[in-house]
Amino acid sequence: MEQYKIIVRKSVSKDIKHIPKKDIKRILSSIKTLASNPRPPQAKKLSGQERYRLRQGNYRILYSIEDDRLIVCVVKVGNRKDVYR
DSSP: OOOEEEOOOOOHHHHGGEEESHHHHHHHHHHTTTTTTTTTOOOOEOOTTEEEEEEEEEEEEEEEEETTTTTEEEEEEEEHHHHHH
């Protein structure tokens, strides 16, 4: 299986500013694994959208997948309340 390219929106850097460093490391590790498997079993497809949610501890990673171009675009990172605003 080919590797997907990971694209992270600029707004995600703002999202992770207030997250503790130990949690940021786990979040980044989860994002890196999306390159080899963009639809892991623990990922949930959001209803009514072409986005997925991946849970990492108390935080959520929202991303979209472009299969034709092999791209995973990370849209937002934050706790449950922040992600769904």
